[in-house]
Amino acid sequence: MDAIGAYDLTKVYGPGGGRPALHGVNLLVPEGRSMACVGPESSGKTTLIRLLSGLLRPSSGECSVLGLSPGYEAARLHSMVGTVLYSSKLYADLSLWDNLLFFAGIQKLTKSDAIERASFLLRRLNLWEEREHSPRQLSTGMFKRASLARALIHRPRVLLLDSQGAGMDLETAGLVRELLEYAGSQEGVTLLMCTQDMGFVQDFCQSFGLLHEGTLMARGDLESLRLAGGAKLRASLRLKDGDEAPEGFRRQQDGLWQKSLESEEEMPRLIMQVVSGGGSLYEARVIRPTLWEIYQAHLDSGRRREAEIHGETRDEAQLLPAEEPGTESAVPEGS
Amino acid sequence: MPSQREAEPGQGTKLLSSAELQLVKKDMKSIWTRSSRRALLVLLPVMLVVVIPAVYFVLILLMPEAPGARPPEALTALLPEYVSGLGYKQGWLVIFTDLLCPMLFLCVPILTGAASASYAFVMERESGTLETLLLTSMGPKSVFNAKTTSCTVLSVLISGAGFLAFALTVTVADVFAEVRLFFTLDWLILLVLEMPTLSLFSVVFVALTVTRVHSTVESLQTMGYLILPVAAIYLMQLTGIFRLNIIALILISAALAVLDVVFFNAASRGFTPEKLLERDGVGEE
Numbered sequence: 001m002d003a004i005g006a007y008d009l010t011k012v013y014g015p016g017g018g019r020p021a022l023h024g025v026n027l028l029v030p031e032g033r034s035m036a037c038v039g040p041e042s043s044g045k046t047t048l049i050r051l052l053s054g055l056l057r058p059s060s061g062e063c064s065v066l067g068l069s070p071g072y073e074a075a076r077l078h079s080m081v082g083t084v085l086y087s088s089k090l091y092a093d094l095s096l097w098d099n100l101l102f103f104a105g106i107q108k109l110t111k112s113d114a115i116e117r118a119s120f121l122l123r124r125l126n127l128w129e130e131r132e133h134s135p136r137q138l139s140t141g142m143f144k145r146a147s148l149a150r151a152l153i154h155r156p157r158v159l160l161l162d163s164q165g166a167g168m169d170l171e172t173a174g175l176v177r178e179l180l181e182y183a184g185s186q187e188g189v190t191l192l193m194c195t196q197d198m199g200f201v202q203d204f205c206q207s208f209g210l211l212h213e214g215t216l217m218a219r220g221d222l223e224s225l226r227l228a229g230g231a232k233l234r235a236s237l238r239l240k241d242g243d244e245a246p247e248g249f250r251r252q253q254d255g256l257w258q259k260s261l262e263s264e265e266e267m268p269r270l271i272m273q274v275v276s277g278g279g280s281l282y283e284a285r286v287i288r289p290t291l292w293e294i295y296q297a298h299l300d301s302g303r304r305r306e307a308e309i310h311g312e313t314r315d316e317a318q319l320l321p322a323e324e325p326g327t328e329s330a331v332p333e334g335s
Numbered sequence: 336m337p338s339q340r341e342a343e344p345g346q347g348t349k350l351l352s353s354a355e356l357q358l359v360k361k362d363m364k365s366i367w368t369r370s371s372r373r374a375l376l377v378l379l380p381v382m383l384v385v386v387i388p389a390v391y392f393v394l395i396l397l398m399p400e401a402p403g404a405r406p407p408e409a410l411t412a413l414l415p416e417y418v419s420g421l422g423y424k425q426g427w428l429v430i431f432t433d434l435l436c437p438m439l440f441l442c443v444p445i446l447t448g449a450a451s452a453s454y455a456f457v458m459e460r461e462s463g464t465l466e467t468l469l470l471t472s473m474g475p476k477s478v479f480n481a482k483t484t485s486c487t488v489l490s491v492l493i494s495g496a497g498f499l500a501f502a503l504t505v506t507v508a509d510v511f512a513e514v515r516l517f518f519t520l521d522w523l524i525l526l527v528l529e530m531p532t533l534s535l536f537s538v539v540f541v542a543l544t545v546t547r548v549h550s551t552v553e554s555l556q557t558m559g560y561l562i563l564p565v566a567a568i569y570l571m572q573l574t575g576i577f578r579l580n581i582i583a584l585i586l587i588s589a590a591l592a593v594l595d596v597v598f599f600n601a602a603s604r605g606f607t608p609e610k611l612l613e614r615d616g617v618g619e620e
Contacts, residue, residue: 013613053470055608074608075474083470089463093365105357106471150467 003158003190004029004052008061011047021047023214024061029207031157034184034191035219036201038295039211045194046085047214049162052192053083065158079107082151083160089147090135096122096146097131100153107154114153121149124179126171141172148176152183159183161193173200180204198291208291210298217298222291229297231289232260235270240280246273261286354473355481362455362485375450376493380443384501388436392508395427406430409575417515425514432505432517434578437525438569443497444530445561448490448537453554455482456545460611469608479606483538483599490534498526520581528588535595537561542602546610 009025012018022044029035039045050056052063054070054077063070068077090099097118104114122128125145130138138146151159159180168176181204183189194211195201201208202222209219218228226233237245237257245257252258261267264286274281289297351359366372405411406426411419418429459465459482468478505517540561541554548554572578579587 050612055466055469055612057609074469075472075477078470078474079472085466085470087463088467088470090467091361091365091464092462093369094361102357102361103467103471106354106468106473108354108472151470154472 001031002028003031003033004035004063004065004192006048006052006061006063009048009051009058009063010060011044011051011056012059020059020214022051025209025211025216027209027216027219029190029192031190032184032188033207034180034193034205035207035209036205037192037194037209037211037216038196038198038201038291039194040196042213043196043211044214045196045211046162048211049083049085049160049192049194053077053081053085053160055085065160079154080156081158081160082154082156083162084144084147084151085162090143090150092134092136094134095132096127096135096138099135099146100149103150104153109154117153117155118149121152121179124182125149125175139169141169144168145172145175148179152179152189155187156189158190158192161191161195163195168197168200177204198295202291210295212299212302217302222288222294225291225294225298226289229294229301231294231297232262233264233289234287235259235261235267236283236285236287237270237274237281238283239274240282243279245279246270246277258287351481351484352477354471355477355484358468358473358478358481359485359488362482363489366451366454366485366489372450372454376447376489379446379450380493380497381500383439383442383446384436384497385504387439388431388501388504388508391431392428392504392511395424395431396508396511398424400424407575410434410573413572413575413578421514425512428508428512429514429517432509433519433521434572435569436501436505436517437521437579438566440494440498440501440525441529441533441565441569442562444490444494444534445537445565446558447493448486448534449541449558449561450555451486451489452482452538452541453551453557455486456542457548457554458551460545461551466608466612469611475606475608476603479542479603483535483542483602486538487531487535490538491531494530494534495526498530521579521584524581524584524588529584529591532588532591532595533565536591536598539595539598539602543598543605545602546605546613 054074057071100118249257404423
């Protein structure tokens with residue numbers, strides 16, 4: 001069952017229209033899975049979370065969370081969904097502990113359950129010592145953790161996070177990641193996270209959506225997105241000083257030799273080539289493009305496609321990226 | 336592990352759900368415990384129903400009295416018959432108590448209602464906690480009901496306490512001036528009908544404007560719009576043309592009650608996340 005679904009979801013702010021903040025977004029997140037929608041500022045991330053949490057209503061299209069329509073069944077939705085938005089704050093005149101107990105009470109948890117859950121979350125997020133502090137006294141990173149604790153206080157089935165990864169210090173990033181992984185694996189929480197911090201989500205989310213100016217350029221797992229965007233793997237070799245790498249390799253500033261690969265299958269042949277040529281090979285590895293590089297590849301590919309469409313008429317089917325058997329399909333938006 | 340949620344037996348018959356009740360308590364505590372807010376909510380009523388009447392009474396008692404001087408007949412004619420038989424100082428004391436003090440007293444529910452609603456609605460929107468509340472299972476309507484309740488209850492309680500302080504002040508003045516005690520049926524209507532309906536009216540009026548104002552300060556300024564009509568009606572009595580009698584007071588209370596219902600429904604309908612948050616420029620991303 002899909003926990004989160006968006007179908008041609010579009011949002012235009014204001015009566016005058018203008019450029020849509022979100023345009024024709026389609027996505028599905030199966031229950032228990034995690035998805036990250038990434039993109040820079042003004043790419044529609046916050047709008048997407050606001051639509052899914054019922055704070056906004058779509059201009060057209062639909063969305064559903066756990067089978068509920070967020071705009072019309074907000075109260076039922078929020079009993080099963082936790083949402084973190086950068087603009088949703090905690091009460092400055094209550095301590096962190098009292099904030100959590102208050103929101104637990106609002107979410108109808110019993111007092112004992114609220115205390116147990118709040119203690120668990122504060123300890124997991126390393127905020128136990130700060131529990132009597134006002135949210136105003138917390139650092140930015142601590143506040144982000146506190147907001148996450150508030151969103152998870154009622155053991156939601158779905159967690160919607162906005163920009164949680166942006167600007168997190170190392171401790172916060174580590175603790176947040178650990179807790180999100182725990183929530184996913186132990187509590188079965190479905191996660192949809194919108195962030196511009198692509199490095200933060202790359203390793204623990206199972207699928208990704210690439211947002212650009214309100215449009216979902218593509219979605220899928222990392223490998224399918226890489227293939228769809230045409231982001232190449234790279235072979236990286238560390239050779240003895242003075243040794244020359246095989247043809248096609250370029251020496252990097254750090255002394256490593258790198259070359260783009262069409263597929264991983266090329267790697268054993270390259271290693272063989274170096275060794276059989278008498279070179280001293282200290283290290284050889286395949287470097288996978290990061291999510292950010294894949295995102296950039298999609299942007300470049302989109303620009304090229306746009307230029308081609310405007311320059312010369314071509315069959316659109318030819319422009320769509322090829323699918324690789326055995327990988328989750330990366331779905332270009334609008335298909 | 337599933338959450339242990341509180342069962343709510345007979346929730347349908349309850350005026351407020353447990354979540355609403357918690358928000359009411361939190362809001363009242365939050366408004367009252369901040370010294371700056373408490374100062375506004377206490378000092379203004381004290382000024383209006385204790386200090387101003389006390390100063391006025393002292394001035395009346397101290398002012399020189401010419402032999403045979405009488406208060407204006409046009410005003411005494413509006414008051415009960417016994418007033419025309421009173422002396423100059425006593426007459427002015429009754430005129431002030433019966434014709435002007437109701438206006439001062441009614442400013443209390445307006446000020447406290449509007450101020451507490453500004454804190455509960457506008458300040459919470461500004462500080463981002465209203466959005467957090469809208470992300471809970473309460474739902475916008477419940478949040479609105481709870482906030483309206485907390486502000487109205489707080490306003491009625493402060494106004495009630497203000498009336499006790501006022502009654503004490505006036506009674507002391509009445510005893511000194513040797514006139515009949517001030518409390519009449521008019522005051523009873525003011526206290527049990529007009530004051531609560533005016534409290535609720537001020538709260539829902541501010542709630543109605545919550546999506547239109549930019550800041551708490553701007554919201555607090557709405558108190559001026561609410562006080563003006565009340566002041567105008569009561570000050571017009573000094574022309575000697577008319578007096579707000581019991582029937583007029585009951586009709587005003589009834590009209591306020593009708594307006595309360597209309598404004599409450601309008602404000603409740605407008606209390607949607609989209610309208611509340613659009614002013615903050617949300618969703619720019």
